[in-house]
Amino acid sequence: MPASLSIIGAGRLGQTLAKLWHDQACFKLEQIYRRSAKSCLEARDFIGAESAICANTFEELHPCDIWLIATPDSAFANTCEKLKHTIRPGDIVFHCSGALSSDELTLLKQQGAFTASIHPLHSFARPAQSVTQFAGSHCACEGDENALNILRPAFENIGGQCFRIEGNKWLYHAGSVIACNYLAPLMEASYQAFAAAGIDQKLADTLLQPLLSGTLENIRQQGPATALTGPIARGDHDFVSAQWQALNDTDSELAELYRDMAKYTTRLALQRDNSEELNAKLQKLRGIFEE
Numbered sequence: 001m002p003a004s005l006s007i008i009g010a011g012r013l014g015q016t017l018a019k020l021w022h023d024q025a026c027f028k029l030e031q032i033y034r035r036s037a038k039s040c041l042e043a044r045d046f047i048g049a050e051s052a053i054c055a056n057t058f059e060e061l062h063p064c065d066i067w068l069i070a071t072p073d074s075a076f077a078n079t080c081e082k083l084k085h086t087i088r089p090g091d092i093v094f095h096c097s098g099a100l101s102s103d104e105l106t107l108l109k110q111q112g113a114f115t116a117s118i119h120p121l122h123s124f125a126r127p128a129q130s131v132t133q134f135a136g137s138h139c140a141c142e143g144d145e146n147a148l149n150i151l152r153p154a155f156e157n158i159g160g161q162c163f164r165i166e167g168n169k170w171l172y173h174a175g176s177v178i179a180c181n182y183l184a185p186l187m188e189a190s191y192q193a194f195a196a197a198g199i200d201q202k203l204a205d206t207l208l209q210p211l212l213s214g215t216l217e218n219i220r221q222q223g224p225a226t227a228l229t230g231p232i233a234r235g236d237h238d239f240v241s242a243q244w245q246a247l248n249d250t251d252s253e254l255a256e257l258y259r260d261m262a263k264y265t266t267r268l269a270l271q272r273d274n275s276e277e278l279n280a281k282l283q284k285l286r287g288i289f290e291e
Contacts, residue, residue, distance in 0.1 A: 003065040003150070006031035008079055010043040012124040013096055014070035019047045019131050020158040027154065030064045031055055046127060058082040066150070067093045067113075073100050080107040087111045092147045094118060098173035102143035109144075116143025117169075118151055120160060121176060135159025140172060189257055196250045225271035232265045233272060235281025241288045259289045 005027035029049035034040040089112025105115040122137040218227035231239040247255040
């Protein structure tokens with residue numbers, strides 16, 4: 001008989017994981033908690049677990065083997081406070097935050113629960129899409145071994161690739177945010193620059209796709225420093241100055257973004273080529289942004 005699972009806050013992540021586990025019969029979905037009755041029923045319908053109880057208050061919840069707290073990080077403390085009288089010794093409680101550790105669940109650990117955090121490196125934009133793309137996602141795990149001994153196989157059964165994280169989760173998650181979340185605004189800034197040059201987004205997409213895929217492949221194969229190309233990699237003062245001035249004349253926020261990225265990119269360029277010649281060129285180039 002599969003262990004029973006309750007999900008507190010069945011949003012995009014919670015629905016995706018619950019459906020994958022339900023389809024693989026990893027757990028028996030016992031309860032779904034959402035404040036809105038309508039959204040709770042919609043989540044249950046998506047997951048396909050017709051027998052699961054939809055709860056809209058914490059008072060409706062009853063004991064369960066495994067609890068996934070899938071609320072926003074800021075709600076963890078309040079959720080733990082409301083669950084502390086329902087949790088039994090030996091229950092497993094976990095969350096999927098990228099930045100916070102299982103220490104956020106200390107109140108429930110004091111009740112005798114085994115606690116953990118497992119963060120899937122996956123963009124849960126749309127559950128219907130995520131259930132088809134989750135397999136292969138890496139999952140950062142930490143917490144009580146008694147919890148992880150149950151949770152790791154469950155994630156692996158749906159295609160997760162689990163690894164142990166021991167360091168600062170804030171730094172780990174910052175790395176994920178920089179690579180994933182900041183790519184979207186960088187692309188939007190690129191589109192805005194193209195638009196200012198009279199090129200619409202459809203054509204910009206056509207122009208950028210081979211550049212993006214080629215750059216990502218080069219980074220994967222060679223590392224960021226070796227994959228770096230362009231005017232800063234060669235220390236082209238006049239080129240960078242002209243681009244920055246054109247952006248300044250068009251959109252000061254785009255120009256600020258270009259400046260900040262250019263400053264950081266000079267550091268990467270020196271990892272690629274630390275010659276006296278390039279050092280001198282980059283020192284002159286950095287002066288553009290200090291005038």
